[in-house]
Amino acid sequence: MVRSGLEEPLNTHADHFNTNYAYSVASYSKGSIFMEQLGYIVGAQVRDKVLLEYDTKWKFKHPNINDLIRLSEKVSGLKLDWYQEFWVNSTKTIDYAIDSVWEQNGKTNIRLRNEDLMPMPIDLVITTKNGSQELHHIPLDLMYGSKPAEGPIKRTEHPAWHWTSPTYTINTDLKLSEISQIEIDPTKRMADVEQANNVRLF
Known part of the structure; x- marks a missing residue:
């Protein structure tokens, strides 16, 4: 549509x-x-x-x-x-993307980009090469809070993403060489119109 x-x-x-x-x-x-x-x-x-x-x-x-x-x-x-x-009230759509990933001082930085006009809170899962996972949650500032933790993966909550900011960067103590996959919205509940840019494989 x-x-x-x-x-x-x-x-x-x-x-x-x-x-x-x-x-x-x-x-x-x-x-x-x-x-x-x-x-x-x-x-x-x-x-x-x-x-x-x-x-x-x-x-x-x-x-x-x-x-x-x-x-x-x-x-x-x-x-x-x-x-x-x-x-x-509008037909604005959602499209979040993994913009870039780089290692600095032993930590991995992940920059996300809002490619479209509708803001959303973000769930992001990092999967390591040994199969363990990290869940990172970025609330949306317009919500004035965040949802309770869901599922079995321990969640790290970050400061709210301001809806007018096109990018947001998080980091993890994992080295880039330890990571096999990074994925935005692994539960596929967000109506992202371009899901191909939600996943980065290593």
């Missing part, structure tokens, strides 16, 4: 879409991605709690996106108005 040039904002009135294709994708696929990606942003368990509370509060009523976002903020403790603005 993004590559077709036919995408329209998710909040477009059903009768106002220019094509049935755009309406169908916005109504079903993009709405579904909204919820899965919300789990990436706030944590899957928190997202599930949001859905349960949403059902309890709004069943047999007529909620809108503002009601869902407000409830999501209340449950998660995070600011999410930016998510509504970018994902629902």
